[in-house]
Amino acid sequence: MGELLKVDKIKTEFQTDKGPVTSVDEVSFDLKEGETICLVGESGCGKSVTSLSIMHLLDRNGSVTEGSIRFEDKDLAHASEAEMRKIRGNDISMIFQEPMTSLNPVLTIGDQLTEGIRLHMNYSRAEARSYAIEMLKKVGIPRAEGIIDEYPHKLSGGMRQRVMIAMALSCKPKLLIADEPTTALDVTIQAQILKLMKKLRDESNTAIILITHDLGVVAEMADKVAVMYAGQVVEETDVYTLFDNPKHPYTLGLMKSIPHITNPDDMRLNSIPGSVPSARNMPKGCRFYDRCPHAMKRCLAEKPELKPIEDKQAHSIRCFLYEEEEKDYEKKHAEKQHAEKEVSS
């Protein structure tokens, strides 16, 4: 598997009347072909802004001011609008949370679906239409030949999201960005869409960046996960390690605060006290300081960096705690060895 995307320490800022506001700070992750990464976090943590930064879809007052986004051999952070136009919808495509607002209500499904196909794949009108019908069938839309001439308002939420997926995958992108694709849908429909996304991913080997706040969806879909908090990645690792052995206090808090149907009856939820700091008023040191049960003096003044905690496995966290723990461990280990030596001698 070749490397497809490498996001390296990007910083996204928005210019406002009251000065620049940093929304995403030092976010890094990479993605191989066919791999799925989930960006998880609560509202305002910068997960959507990260994906919009990759796609150059930020509002006019926002821009990536530091870092690089390497996609294959191009740097998207510094790509021109003309270059992006070739990439968007072709190499990278995106689906959004609310499929109704991202479909044009005055154009038929077919008009919207064939636009990208004709633009990027140079199909004739008739070829594009039959290909679009094929795509609609692939995403499980019944009566695709009829639906193609319908307007979006005729479709249910789940069907609209299927149309969005058909549109996003029609040009066989290498990377699909899905921003909360199932959040607006009911659970039974969510299960349908997730199943569909898994099937299409396995067939086409498309890499996916899946943005969600639902750890259940993460567990179903992800190969690896980046947990975001207040504009930064605080923990990144593969999905099994994250759920079996989460390290960052925020990740731990998040896991314990979900009421899940498999929880035992009398288990009390562990809530994280306080709320997320505002982007205008970020703490100087660790951004989780105020809410962290393990906060130390050091966390107030110093900024922790995202560092791997063990060399052999890719598991990085942004926390001093583990450094301390490691020292403790080394100390204990040394003591133990010392004791063993004494015993043997």
Place this chain on the structure above:
Amino acid sequence: MNMPLDQEKPLLQVKHLKKYYPIKKGVISRTVGYVKAVDDVSFDIYPGETMGIVGESGCGKSTTGRSLVRLEDPTAGQVLFQGKDLATVSQKEMRKLRTDLQIIFQDPYSSLNPRKRIGDLLAEPLLAHKLATKAEAEKKVNEIMEIVGLPKQYKNRYPHQFSGGQRQRIGIARALMLRPKLIICDEPVSALDVSIQAQVLNLLKDLQKSLNLTYVFIAHGLGAVKYISDRITVMYLGKVMELATTREIFEHPKHPYTEILLNAYPIPNPHERNRTQMVIEGDVPSPANPPKGCVFHTRCPFAKDICREKAPGLTGKDHLVACHFPIDEGKA
């Protein structure tokens, strides 16, 4: 957990509640049909318990909740609060009853007047019902703010100055001002982030214990409903599919819809991802044109001929289910 005892009298009884909205068309607004939002729903709520109502969008759970506090007038059927029918009591009596019945909404921002300070917003119900003087009301506001975990110096702030979780605390505080007996919680945590959801759910649980409240908890998130409810009503297309204790619903669901709903819920454990999942195809039919027979038959994997013709009634003693072929314990 407060289990309903046989001898205990229900606090609230819902009997064959129906709420139809007319569909109007044309210049003279002829009624061409009805949206059957709630169609023959019955259940009892006992003092001190939490009744969860779950279902997908359009199943009528919110309409049911609103009917319980008479924000909707039922098309047919009765809502009896301590034996009094809310639809027929006089204005004056209803006013009195409203102090016992309160509701908390999903979006705490749109349910708070943006031009009023929090202190005034909270004092309003007391003053409107003439239950306290201004000074007494202020004292009460301080008290309640402390109970829900808001610093009392926030009294002079406006709603926009609070975060979502804090606003929901204000919503809860306002509902508590009149010391109600029953609170309808209509998706109170759906708009909140997970870490904040847990705070609000824990608060609701603690308040229930300390103030002896009865809740109707409406949500589409099964996790939250399981966490807080003693009994659960599962609704689909305006009808009750299943009603049982929380444990029964989760451990021995009898209705195929309940089973599918539980199964569709993503499990936050990646080791479970290859489990066999029962995914049902299709969408919820429109409540303006519900299917004949059992409303779930169009999506039910076990539907037989009788399901397409005859609607099953809600049967059972403690574990009620509306299905011709409920899931058999032995088979499952």
